[in-house]
Amino acid sequence: MIEVIATLFRWLQLASNMILVGGCVFLAIAGAFHSPWVTRLERALPWLGLILLVGLLGILATTTAQATGVPDNAWRVQAWLGLLQNTRMGHIWIGRAACAVAVLAIACYLRYSPRARWKYLLCATAASITLTVGALASHSAxxxxxxxxxxxxxxxxxxxxxxxxxxxxxxxxxxxxxxxxxxxxxxxxxxxxxxxxxxxxxxxxxxxxxxxxxxxxxxxxxxxxxxxxxxxxxxxxxxxxxxxxxxxxxxxxxxxxxxxxxxxxxxxxxxxxxxxxxxxxxxxxxxxxxxxxxxxxxxxxxxxxxxxxxxxxxxxxxxxxxxxxxxxxxxxxxxxxxxxxxxxxxxxALIQEWPYSFRFSLAATWGDPTVMTRVWSGVALLVAAGGAIALGRRKHWNTKLRIGVPAALIVAALATGLPPLAVDAYPETYRKTPVPFDTISIANGSGLFAENCVACHGSQGKGDGVMAKSFAKPPVDMLTEPHTAKHTAGDFFHWLTFGIPDTGMPVFADKLTEEDRWDVVNYLHAMSRGYQARLMSPKVKPEQPQPNMGPPNFSYTAYDGSSGTLKDFRGQKNVLLVLFSWPHSQERLRELGELYPRLAQANTILLAVPEGDPSAQELAHIAAQVPFPVVNQGAHEVVQSYALFRRTLSKPDLLGEGTLPRHMEFVIDRFGYLRARWIPDADGPGWNHADMLLQQLAQLNREKEILPPPGDHVH
Known part of the structure; x- marks a missing residue:
């Protein structure tokens, strides 16, 4: 009930405020100062100003009750004062109320003073300022x-x-x-x-x-x-x-x-x-x-x-x-x-249950010549409908023709252009994953994929498992084909839950928990992103962060006692993430240790993650030699997840179970995007030349935010 009353008060104050603006603008442009209808409108202006104030008081009362969860606070002035003093909404309300009082005063002045255009414009301006202050409480603000x-x-x-x-x-x-x-x-x-x-x-x-x-x-x-x-x-x-x-x-x-x-x-x-x-x-x-x-x-x-x-x-x-x-x-x-x-x-908003059996998707359908032809034909029919409207006005067609011809063309356009863009959808299609896209989830999904999916989809998800040839329709290639771009995370969750009829895809709802299924979805997305990262090189592409290159988040604890998450550095520092093997990377770690002060000056933090499973003694030895954090908790999940980003154009690594490079370095900009990567075994000389690495970091430091930060969940 309180929500209904609050809505009515909001409507009352907004409608009265808008009529004050529009009515005064109308009076200013009309110029008919001696008409009786002008007198009627002027009489209404003070009442509208009063209604505006009453509406604002009602908003304050109902908002106080809603914010505190105590309905009786709607009548308690002390509770109102607490809201006004301690909340941003309260400060905005004070500004709106002050403006509303000014509007009421101007409206009364208009009512009892000689008419002039500037007075109407003054009232319209004051009422507009009231609306503008109210905009500070909008979703956008x-x-x-x-x-x-x-x-x-x-x-x-x-x-x-x-x-x-x-x-x-x-x-x-x-x-x-x-x-x-x-x-x-x-x-x-x-x-x-x-x-x-x-x-x-x-x-x-x-x-x-x-x-x-x-x-x-x-x-x-x-x-x-x-x-x-x-x-x-x-x-x-x-x-x-x-x-x-x-x-x-x-x-x-x-x-x-x-x-x-x-x-x-x-x-x-x-x-x-x-x-x-x-x-x-x-x-x-x-x-x-x-x-x-x-x-x-x-x-x-x-x-x-x-x-x-x-x-x-x-x-x-x-x-x-x-x-x-x-x-x-x-x-x-x-x-x-x-x-x-x-x-x-x-x-x-959460869409827990998509109510339709289809959805429209350019990503999943565009590129098919038939689809493109039909869609462009639909666009042409829409253009023809617009032309028919213009022609009908020019030639003075009768009403039936002026309405019927464009309507028929619009219906034909929709019937031609929309069906090719439709793809199957499921109740879970737009369900947002409750499991974040992080290394723990990806590592767990990797293990589940190996246990349940490798026989059909292959160890790298290419659809080349030992059982693949036994199906009339081979398993899909999850690695090199853009299935994660064409389908939502909810689609994959549905298929994992209920299987796919008329294929070899079984039901996993009775075998994997809901969280496990979401972990597999995260792993599939990481695998796909890793394959797309094969285009990455040691050089940053200026001003070109890729929306699909949000790296997995991770938590870590370092040997020196420091801890945190990758996301902690967002908005503050670039991250140089080094995956190393011991003792192969010993010389490179020494170089990075010498370079570390210059990296700090370049607004960059360095995190070193061991690829293997070094002993505590080896970790202590490594940490003693370098000035930067060496991760000892969370390293296994980080390596397992970021190993998916190992592929390059020269070494796509598509055969067998794949090979983990002995040393990899990634640069993640301060806005959270993976921007460059150096793999010595694949790229040859690169960041071992300190100036080249520092040039990439300098480029990132010059850039302003281009894309919003990557999401914490896949979609």
């Missing part, structure tokens, strides 16, 4: 409090206010211009009917003629209509930017999460609103404006036929009816926006 993160959200809500907030003023003019005529003006026989009413008669008393009032109103509507189109385009553009940030690459969340469904409903309502607005702009508003001109003509020479006035009245009544409906839809959009703003974004 919560993730990163910066100008670039907050600006799109603030612009979106302010521009939406210019449109939505002006609708009440728009309706006030429509009602003033189209009220039923008074009985005293009705005529019989061939007398010309009028549309004058008692309300219009009062306007006539203020103006010198009724026609001036109607003309002023129609002119104000035309000005707003001319401004509304670019404003709405900007609203859509900023909305796309915000949605992209909140969805990221999790487009599946648009049709499988609460955030997605709310956003879909919001877009659907906006689509209806745009249709109404287009009709109003192209048909009903011109009729009303034409009628106002006709009235002026009649007044002067009484020669104009009343048909124009009848059409104007009909157009005005349509405008009044449908803009009223548009306003109700807009209130619904604002309500949905309020709920969306307080819902977990799609990119963070």
């Amino acid at each position: 919560a993730e990163e409090l910066s100008l670039l993160s907050v600006l799109p959200y603030a612009l979106h809500i302010i521009l939406a206010s210019v449109w939505f907030g002006a609708l009440p003023a728009f309706l006030a003019i429509c009602f003033a211009c189209t009220e039923p005529m008074g009985a005293d003006k009705a005529t019989k026989g061939g007398a010309r009917p009028g549309i004058q009413t008692e309300a219009i008669a009062r306007i006539h008393a203020l103006f010198q003629s009724r026609e001036q009032a109607v003309q002023a109103g129609a002119e104000a509507l035309k000005r707003f209509s001319a401004m509304a189109l670019p404003v709405m385009l900007a609203v859509i553009a900023t909305g796309v930017i915000i949605t992209d940030r909140m969805v990221d690459a999790s487009y599946s969340g648009l049709v499988a999460t609460r955030y997605g469904w709310l956003l879909d409903a919001k877009v659907a309502l906006l689509g209806v609103v745009l249709v109404i607005a287009a009709r109003a702009r192209s048909t009903w508003l011109p009729l009303l404006a034409q009628g106002s001109a006709s009235q002026d003509s009649v007044t002067k020479d009484n020669t104009q036929d009343s048909a124009n006035l009848d059409r104007a009245l009909a157009g005005g009544q349509k405008l009044r009816k449908w803009v009223s409906f548009e306003f109700m839809l807009a209130l619904g959009i604002v309500l949905l926006a309020t709920i969306v703003a307080n819902t977990v974004p799609a990119k963070h």
Whole structure:
């Protein structure tokens, strides 16, 4: 119940704030300072300011109750003060409340002072600042409090206010211009009917003629209509930017999460609103404006036929009816926006059960000539639909053709282009793995793969196991083919759990625990990333971190007593990870020991990990000779995981069980990406020349963040 009340208060304050912005902007551009509808709107401004403050107080009360978990705190001022003093949300609320008080003061000043355009703009600016301060509490600001993160959200809500907030003023003019005529003006026989009413008669008393009032109103509507189109385009553009940030690459969340469904409903309502607005702009508003001109003509020479006035009245009544409906839809959009703003974004929402038997995927289908042909054909049909819309307007097609032809082309485009992109999906397809992508999981997955999968898939996952030839359909090559790129981690989990019908893939749900199955999934991803790393060399590719080159995280304890994780250095230092064998790497370790002070100056930490299983005495001897940490706990898992990144173009190592190089060095940048690798046995001379290694580190230190940090889980 408290959540429902909180939503209503948020909606109340947001709607009133937006109407204050849009209403004042409308008054500023209308210029009809002496019209009665202006007086009505000005009377409403202080009330809207008061509603804004009440809404903010309601938000404070309900948020306090929700944050503390004590419903009674909604009424306790002391609890409010604690929230205001000790939380970021409380500080933002204070700013919003201060701005709201200023808006209320300006609205009261407007109500009781002579009218001027600058006063309306002042009120609109103050109300916009209130919205901007509120944007500091948005999802975008919560993730990163910066100008670039907050600006799109603030612009979106302010521009939406210019449109939505002006609708009440728009309706006030429509009602003033189209009220039923008074009985005293009705005529019989061939007398010309009028549309004058008692309300219009009062306007006539203020103006010198009724026609001036109607003309002023129609002119104000035309000005707003001319401004509304670019404003709405900007609203859509900023909305796309915000949605992209909140969805990221999790487009599946648009049709499988609460955030997605709310956003879909919001877009659907906006689509209806745009249709109404287009009709109003192209048909009903011109009729009303034409009628106002006709009235002026009649007044002067009484020669104009009343048909124009009848059409104007009909157009005005349509405008009044449908803009009223548009306003109700807009209130619904604002309500949905309020709920969306307080819902977990799609990119963070969990999809435990994918509800469809298919999904659309470019990664899994693109490259097939048939797929590409059909998709491009669908795109061509969509372009043709756009052309049909433009041609229909230009040639003045009838309504059936203007709607039917583009609709048929759009349906044909979707039917042609989408099915080829569809692939099978399962309830677990978008389930996020609960097991992090780290060396412990990968090492465990490696052991499970060796026990259960080698017979069919081979020791390196190439699908060349001893039983492979016994199947009608050979096992897939998990190493060299991009299956992990084409399928989700949830897909692999489903196959491990339930097997694959009509193949030799068995069910493992009764043999492997859920965590074990996720460990196997992590191992398959590490194996695939390792194969893709064969393109890596001792030289860093400037400004080109690869999204799929996030190395496995690991925990370690060194012989000198230091401990931590690889992730601890993220955002701070580069990491030179050295996998060595003893005594083969003795000379290289000596070189690195001499180089260590210069590595530290290059903002780089060095971690040495023994490949074999040296004795405690050997580890003590090694650690005594070098100034950097030598890992003694966690080394086995690190070696087993990073050995998957051993392949090079010159030595792909695809035969048998593979060979572990005697010495490998990896550079991981401070943003968490694997950027370069040196394997002396495969690459020859390289980082044994200190200057070359330091050049690579200098390049990484010059780079700013290009990609967001790699995730802790595979997808």
